[in-house]
Amino acid sequence: MATTLTLNGEGVSFDVDPETPLLWVIRETAGLTGTKFGCGAGLCGACTVHVDGSPVRSCTIALGDVQGASITTVEGASGDLAEAVRKAWIALDVVQCGYCQSGQIMAAIALLEQTPHPTDADIDDAMSGNICRCGTYQRIRAAIHLTARTIEG
Amino acid sequence: MEKSREVESRITRRSVLKGAAFASAGLVIGFSLPQRSFSNSQSVQETFGPNAFLRVARDNSVTIISKHVEHGMGIFTGLATVIAEELDADWSQVKAEPAPADADLFKNLAFGIQSTGGSNSMQNSFLQYRRAGATARAMLVEAAAARWRVASAEISIDKGIVMHEASGRTASFGELVDQAAALPVPEDVPLKDPSRFRLIGRDDGTVKRLDSPAKTNGTALYGIDVKLPGMLVAVVAHPSRFGSTVRSFDDSETRQIPGIVDVVEIPTGVAVLAESFWAALKGREKLRVDWDETAAEKRGTDEIISNHRALLDQPGNVARRDGDVETALARAAKTVTADYSFPILAHAPLEPVACVARLSSDSCEVWSGDANVTPLQMKIAATLGFRPDQVEIHAVFAGGHFGRRNETALEAVEIVKAINGRAPVKLQWTREEELQNSVYMPMYLHRATAGLDDNGNLIAYSHRIVGKSLLLDSPEFAAQFVVNGTDFTSVVGLATTSYDIPNILVESHNAVVAMPAATWRSNYNKTYAIETFLDQVARAAGRDPYELRRSLLARDPREKKIDVLSVPEPVKDHIFAEHPRELRVLELAAQRAGWGEAMGPGRGRGIALAYAYSTPVAQVAEVTVADDGKIKVDRIVCAIDCGVAVNPDVIRAQMEGSIAFTLGSALHSEITMTGGAVDQSNFHDFQVMRIDEMPKVEVHIVPSAAPPTGAGEPGGVPVAAAVANAVFAATGRMYQSLPFGTV
Ligand code: FES
Numbered sequence: 052m053a054t055t056l057t058l059n060g061e062g063v064s065f066d067v068d069p070e071t072p073l074l075w076v077i078r079e080t081a082g083l084t085g086t087k088f089g090c091g092a093g094l095c096g097a098c099t100v101h102v103d104g105s106p107v108r109s110c111t112i113a114l115g116d117v118q119g120a121s122i123t124t125v126e127g128a129s130g131d132l133a134e135a136v137r138k139a140w141i142a143l144d145v146v147q148c149g150y151c152q153s154g155q156i157m158a159a160i161a162l163l164e165q166t167p168h169p170t171d172a173d174i175d176d177a178m179s180g181n182i183c184r185c186g187t188y189q190r191i192r193a194a195i196h197l198t199a200r201t202i203e204g
Numbered sequence: 205m206e207k208s209r210e211v212e213s214r215i216t217r218r219s220v221l222k223g224a225a226f227a228s229a230g231l232v233i234g235f236s237l238p239q240r241s242f243s244n245s246q247s248v249q250e251t252f253g254p255n256a257f258l259r260v261a262r263d264n265s266v267t268i269i270s271k272h273v274e275h276g277m278g279i280f281t282g283l284a285t286v287i288a289e290e291l292d293a294d295w296s297q298v299k300a301e302p303a304p305a306d307a308d309l310f311k312n313l314a315f316g317i318q319s320t321g322g323s324n325s326m327q328n329s330f331l332q333y334r335r336a337g338a339t340a341r342a343m344l345v346e347a348a349a350a351r352w353r354v355a356s357a358e359i360s361i362d363k364g365i366v367m368h369e370a371s372g373r374t375a376s377f378g379e380l381v382d383q384a385a386a387l388p389v390p391e392d393v394p395l396k397d398p399s400r401f402r403l404i405g406r407d408d409g410t411v412k413r414l415d416s417p418a419k420t421n422g423t424a425l426y427g428i429d430v431k432l433p434g435m436l437v438a439v440v441a442h443p444s445r446f447g448s449t450v451r452s453f454d455d456s457e458t459r460q461i462p463g464i465v466d467v468v469e470i471p472t473g474v475a476v477l478a479e480s481f482w483a484a485l486k487g488r489e490k491l492r493v494d495w496d497e498t499a500a501e502k503r504g505t506d507e508i509i510s511n512h513r514a515l516l517d518q519p520g521n522v523a524r525r526d527g528d529v530e531t532a533l534a535r536a537a538k539t540v541t542a543d544y545s546f547p548i549l550a551h552a553p554l555e556p557v558a559c560v561a562r563l564s565s566d567s568c569e570v571w572s573g574d575a576n577v578t579p580l581q582m583k584i585a586a587t588l589g590f591r592p593d594q595v596e597i598h599a600v601f602a603g604g605h606f607g608r609r610n611e612t613a614l615e616a617v618e619i620v621k622a623i624n625g626r627a628p629v630k631l632q633w634t635r636e637e638e639l640q641n642s643v644y645m646p647m648y649l650h651r652a653t654a655g656l657d658d659n660g661n662l663i664a665y666s667h668r669i670v671g672k673s674l675l676l677d678s679p680e681f682a683a684q685f686v687v688n689g690t691d692f693t694s695v696v697g698l699a700t701t702s703y704d705i706p707n708i709l710v711e712s713h714n715a716v717v718a719m720p721a722a723t724w725r726s727n728y729n730k731t732y733a734i735e736t737f738l739d740q741v742a743r744a745a746g747r748d749p750y751e752l753r754r755s756l757l758a759r760d761p762r763e764k765k766i767d768v769l770s771v772p773e774p775v776k777d778h779i780f781a782e783h784p785r786e787l788r789v790l791e792l793a794a795q796r797a798g799w800g801e802a803m804g805p806g807r808g809r810g811i812a813l814a815y816a817y818s819t820p821v822a823q824v825a826e827v828t829v830a831d832d833g834k835i836k837v838d839r840i841v842c843a844i845d846c847g848v849a850v851n852p853d854v855i856r857a858q859m860e861g862s863i864a865f866t867l868g869s870a871l872h873s874e875i876t877m878t879g880g881a882v883d884q885s886n887f888h889d890f891q892v893m894r895i896d897e898m899p900k901v902e903v904h905i906v907p908s909a910a911p912p913t914g915a916g917e918p919g920g921v922p923v924a925a926a927v928a929n930a931v932f933a934a935t936g937r938m939y940q941s942l943p944f945g946t947v
């Protein structure tokens with residue numbers, strides 16, 4: 052039985068094993084490769100997407116569990132906040148290898164939606180599930196603060 | 205579905221290279237490299253490529269070809285900066301893409317093969333890429349002079365606009381492409397005077413990383429993202445014990461899983477091929493493999509430690525000898541001794557191994573972020589019975605390297621060979637394999653002994669290291685870097701110490717462990733040992749650690765008589781930093797950190813120095829130790845002298861990143877084994893640094909006009925020692941066994 056959901060604003064239907072983790076449906080079936088695989092166990096955050104607006108580790112949620120949900124990946128993250136986050140990331144040249152950054156950006160957008168002016172402690176709380184082996188943490192923190200300032204206007 | 209897009213649409217033989225750099229490469233048209241042409245080569249006249257390192261297109265874009273793989277260190281941006289500088293290009297017209305495999309054109313000048321590592325990407329390319337840019341500039345000037353019938357000396361270039369001031373004529377690079385391409389390539393073109401640099405060293409935000417946009421919108425292409433038509437996904441059942449081989453396997457249940465296409469034996473295990481990763485993974489779960497463990501490593505970490513410890517009591521290969529340590533120690537008024545142990549470490553780049561191979565009857569292509577391009581190409585050719593030029597390697601962005609992503613595509617080639625090339629194959633590793641079946645930074649044990657005279661002067665220093673050699677398993681590197689049994693990577697930083705101690709003895713043992721070894725970003729254990737030992741010596745002598753180091757650095761180390769120094773010939777002459785570059789970074793770090801200022805209770809400050817990858821770097825760490833013994837690293841002040849700072853902000857980023865990488869490992873990371881099998885399986889039990897532990901990092905770059913030296917790894921070399929010394933200052937307890945845990 053096909054699973055129907057909304058992906059980056061479009062209604063889609065996937066006729067694959069509903070036990071398949073959402074991550075692999077996004078990457079292999081939908082061909083949206085911005086969302087990354089790092090651990091497959093909810094421990095690194097590389098696969099972070101938004102499910103009905105909340106950050107979710109797409110490697111640990113089965114396709115069958117998101118029937119009818121609205122999924123946003125890094126490719127589909129748009130709007131003022133998403134653009135401000137991306138701009139801040141580029142302004143501070145946060146990325147290094149870049150592999151974790153889709154997940155970092157999705158987690159940061161979700162944090163700023165909830166908490167427009169996060170403290171360092173808020174950032175640590177919201178972002179400590181997202182590993183960056185290149186160690187871009189100092190800049191991630193700075194970019195989140197910068198976004199908060201620019202969004203404020 | 206509509207959004208679905210085959211990556212294939214942008215993976216043609218040419219465009220994958222561009223795709224890897226930027227999704228939209230614009231109007232850049234194929235050009236011919238001197239010895240190899242791309243398949244869809246179009247009119248050469250439409251672009252101008254005076255050498256292998258750049259081409260200028262009619263659309264005005266300047267594309268630099270990076271011989272180094274972009275692992276995140278910013279080398280695309282760095283090499284583009286160097287060429288744009290000499291070319292007087294505008295930064296906005298510059299792009300970068302990776303080079304194909306061609307050792308003649310693209311070898312690392314320090315290694316003699318095409319390979320990225322050792323923090324020498326900028327170091328070995330700086331002059332080469334400057335020359336490439338200057339040559340292209342001279343030809344554009346010549347072309348303009350011919351067009352306007354004026355002397356070339358009257359022509360200037362500013363931000364990509366070629367000008368003849370007297371007549372007011374101007375031309376873009378694109379307009380001059382055809383004429384420039386028709387000119388002979390000049391030799392020995394003079395380089396720009398560094399006083400006129402306007403991109404190199406620029407720190408006002410003009411020179412941004414070229415890969416930031418693609419890495420923030422999901423379009424950057426990594427090995428895991430490559431998709432070819434008809435491609436199968438393979439996961440491999442690897443043995444849990446290193447050195448095991450396949451005796452037999454039963455795939456009857458595996459083959460019943462929908463989506464499974466084939467199951468094949470390869471030298472490293474059994475590969476399950478499927479239409480999707482998930483099917484392949486489920487198929488692997490059902491696979492039963494009978495492993496022949498005759499030659500396998502069956503020892504646990506404890507047994508390996510005891511074996512190393514036994515060697516620690518015996519004299520080893522002499523890496524360095526100055527004077528007579530034994531006699532001096534016998535005469536010493538006071539001796540200090542300390543043993544250190546460093547755990548096995550996995551590199552754990554965030555992208556698990558993922559690469560693609562495609563095989564035809566007379567050619568093989570791979571897509572990977574592997575660093576050792578030439579050895580990979582040679583080994584693939586040998587595996588397939590091909591000539592190296594039948595093997596094409598498409599470098600894609602690597603999701604981290606850190607010493608691990610060297611020749612990973614070889615396994616993908618074994619799989620595609622086992623199915624006779626009937627479909628392209630993507631090899632996909634899991635995190636569990638990255639921790640349990642990978643290559644590792646081996647375990648090391650150290651013993652340090654010092655002798656002090658009546659006045660607290662350090663008169664003797666002996667240091668012995670036991671660990672598996674990183675290089676003996678890699679003939680192409682061992683030939684150069686293992687001398688008289690001494691693996692340079694085991695002793696560098698110790699045998700090469702510039703501290704002025706009258707009697708020095710450094711020895712090493714190459715322990716035998718079946719676990720495959722590979723170097724590790726910053727490889728800091730030697731610096732950790734000597735720099736923390738020095739603080740223990742300082743305390744025994746009643747001296748300030750910073751002042752002790754200053755006194756040991758007063759004299760130029762090259763003036764000292766050294767009796768034995770078993771180091772590779774090519775590096776012999778630059779083993780030591782130019783005096784007094786180390787002293788300068790030490791003083792800068794101490795001064796910026798406020799060395800000597802009072803700190804509150806439970807707080808401590810520690811200093812450490814390294815000369816690593818030809819770069820002196822010093823750091824001061826500030827820590828707070830909580831009542832429960834938990835340590836928090838508050839601040840790292842880092843001073844570095846890496847010669848000309850081509851991209852100062854990229855250098856700062858590399859300091860921040862390498863500090864995080866080392867610090868995370870020193871705080872938490874450890875691979876252990878039971879009965880030869882690795883105990884850890886994922887990021888819950890192999891812990892790495894996360895954002896909540898990231899200290900505030902301040903970087904101070906010493907202004908310099910000297911040629912650039914390493915920047916990717918030096919930052920991670922002294923930091924663990926600086927932190928340990930800070931904890932020592934706060935608590936009196938020195939960590940001699942890593943990871944730290946609590947005090
Ligand atoms: S891949 Fe999903 S959390 Fe790591």
Ligand code: FES
Pocket residue numbers: 146147148149150151152182183184185186187276554603604
């Ligand atoms: S940028 Fe490489 S893992 Fe974060």
